Amino acid sequence: MLFKVEMDVNVPPDVDPARFEQLKAAEKARFQELQRAGTWRHIWRVVGRYSNVSIFDVADNGELHDLLTGLPLYPFMDIRVTALCRHPSSIHEDDR
Amino acid sequence: MLFKVEMDVNVPPDVDPARFEQLKAAEKARFQELQRAGTWRHIWRVVGRYSNVSIFDVADNGELHDLLTGLPLYPFMDIRVTALCRHPSSIHEDDR
Amino acid sequence: MLFKVEMDVNVPPDVDPARFEQLKAAEKARFQELQRAGTWRHIWRVVGRYSNVSIFDVADNGELHDLLTGLPLYPFMDIRVTALCRHPSSIHEDDR
Amino acid sequence: MLFKVEMDVNVPPDVDPARFEQLKAAEKARFQELQRAGTWRHIWRVVGRYSNVSIFDVADNGELHDLLTGLPLYPFMDIRVTALCRHPSSIHEDDR
Amino acid sequence: MLFKVEMDVNVPPDVDPARFEQLKAAEKARFQELQRAGTWRHIWRVVGRYSNVSIFDVADNGELHDLLTGLPLYPFMDIRVTALCRHPSSIHEDDR
Amino acid sequence: MLFKVEMDVNVPPDVDPARFEQLKAAEKARFQELQRAGTWRHIWRVVGRYSNVSIFDVADNGELHDLLTGLPLYPFMDIRVTALCRHPSSIHEDDR
Amino acid sequence: MLFKVEMDVNVPPDVDPARFEQLKAAEKARFQELQRAGTWRHIWRVVGRYSNVSIFDVADNGELHDLLTGLPLYPFMDIRVTALCRHPSSIHEDDR
């Protein structure tokens, strides 16, 4: 089941740089794990912003909530979720 | 080069149904042509709305403008374009 | 899987009253069918507005999209969908 | 009498974690007390956000105000209240 | 129980003037009936607009919904409802 | 001359509680003085928020500005002012 | 007593040009009458829009409401009113 997830990362001006780098490294590792699993199906940077547009493929709403709120950078993120579904005109069966 | 394109279709209350069905059929044909070419890389329906979220892969801004304004349903659409780029954490080279 | 669905009904000023009453009757019948099935789990009127707040329980996003866009009054509705999930503090297992 | 209550929790970046955990535990206890009493009739998490959508069943506006402003996490919440009423098409008498 | 009700009246450009005057007369009669009953406790014009700010005193949400949606000018109104309660600093018991 | 005044109170997270209680007590005293004088004609709490809806009766705009900006909690308030006038349908002469 | 009044004029696409010219002539005559009387103290065009920014000097809110709603073009206007007062730093006594 597919969702568009838009994430804005807000870096507090007085964040400890070393701690933030650690969180970014943990975020990257977790992202790649989910990308390899096919759960975090797509990710793109929004040009000029510390934001991304992502497509998640999950079993249900609860799984998506747990994945998002468990991200290392979640405390610094503003997240918007939009439920998607297959477009009837698509020539593909699986919306990829 | 990738862009997120969000399209809302507004059906006028007094539209001629036969003419609108013709436009929808033409829209579907044009969409599938662009999907097969890899230009209209992804499309998803937004649940509960006559809207879609799409990803376009084009050579430049002008090509995208010509494609979008040439769609059969364009006169009924409100379109928002967001420039995207490859996310540095992605394990894929081409953002697919 | 649960979703909050908010629907605003916009009655065009020049709508044919007899046709609109027919659509409302069909909407009511369809709603009660879905309510009995447990799919349209809750519905409330928003005080002072021709709007409702509803909770849907569906198998997936696609089922919700098909249900909403198939409603008799859908052409007159503005619909906003929000994905929900069980609250971890709830004493109930099923979010009812 | 029913109200939709939407709560966003904003965690200050420099909050004392131990104190916040205490407030969360107190919030959970108070919530479950009100849920058991039937006052906090429904609660759902909004996917991807530290927010909930709730339905309250209270005797009057004043009771709702006192309940909400007395919540342990109230100082960190942004709350929006919408008055609801029974939908005339519902097959149930009590809007549950 | 008190509610702030804000009403904007939108006059369609092609409305039949005689019919609209009839509706306005009916609205005025109904308003004065409710004002005398103490239900429509206050009403003020918003300077420069065809809008009012009103305070309603009703037994419950359902009564307010029925009153508002039964107004003769309701089909031309946009209405926003805000639940109010007694202010703890007030020297009056009844919020008048 | 009547004005609707809407006040939101924003409590800074690091405010000194003792100082804030002093300001609240001073605010209450000043409010009751103005309420007794008939200047602060009405006040209601907005359910679920640290906000009020008030009606002021003043001689002119300047008096209202001086009253509002002189409130003890003014530095913590966001204030919106709307000019009102007697509704022509009212059965009362003085808009109370 | 001074108010900033912002007016946007919305010309319906199917308005009868002759009738609209008559209304514009009547509006101009009424405006100049009020300008000479000192009531419509200032008026400026907003560059690129069929809108103006005006300053009114009136005895009270009710007079302003009657003046604005009596303008020949009022049915085509969207009007926003802001209460002003003398700035304490001004070297002039009358805010002109």
Place this chain on the structure above:
Amino acid sequence: MLFKVEMDVNVPPDVDPARFEQLKAAEKARFQELQRAGTWRHIWRVVGRYSNVSIFDVADNGELHDLLTGLPLYPFMDIRVTALCRHPSSIHEDDR
């Protein structure tokens, strides 16, 4: 003196196509006249929309207002004007 001017063109669904083509041709001719004169210094299409972003170089505000409101398509345009000036870091004297 430079201004950013953003224009959205709204084509009414029932416009007479022949008349609109005439207006577009007149708009193009007038635009090119102003472009050659250096007044309409820049123009770009916004991708996916019937909108443009333009830079005007005019002697004063009044000249800009007269130019914009005299455009053949002005009755169908929504226009937003932003005053600009030379950036102090620019290596050019004339902001081109």
Place this chain on the structure above:
Amino acid sequence: MLFKVEMDVNVPPDVDPARFEQLKAAEKARFQELQRAGTWRHIWRVVGRYSNVSIFDVADNGELHDLLTGLPLYPFMDIRVTALCRHPSSIHEDDR
């Protein structure tokens, strides 16, 4: 050349009072200097807010930018600028 300039002053909660009073005194002196010169042609307080509505008469955009960004309180201000011009119906030549 005339511009409407709207300024909101945001006082940081932890500002040093003595320093802020110095800035306010400098602001007042600079304002009166510009008012006497006819550049800051009008100023009014917005009732209930630490905001003003002003009319500036300047030679060009650049002069306005330099004046505004040079104000002693500029670092605490949010400023919105709107280009104005003479209204064609005015009986005055100079828009005063």
Place this chain on the structure above:
Amino acid sequence: MLFKVEMDVNVPPDVDPARFEQLKAAEKARFQELQRAGTWRHIWRVVGRYSNVSIFDVADNGELHDLLTGLPLYPFMDIRVTALCRHPSSIHEDDR
């Protein structure tokens, strides 16, 4: 390929002035380097604000993202990007 880029600079109230001046000097140097290269094709100040409107000419979206996020003042900026293309009515081939 052309993009409109709008940048707002937000100076934190407690920034170290010396460090900020260093960043501004580095920003100016980087800007002039890009201006000379023809990449940062235009820049204008927005009157009354610490904001600019710019036109970038880049090879693709990724280049633009890297340029913007590498600016010395990027951590203090809010940036909005709009994809542009040649206007078909322009008498110039290259949109300059």
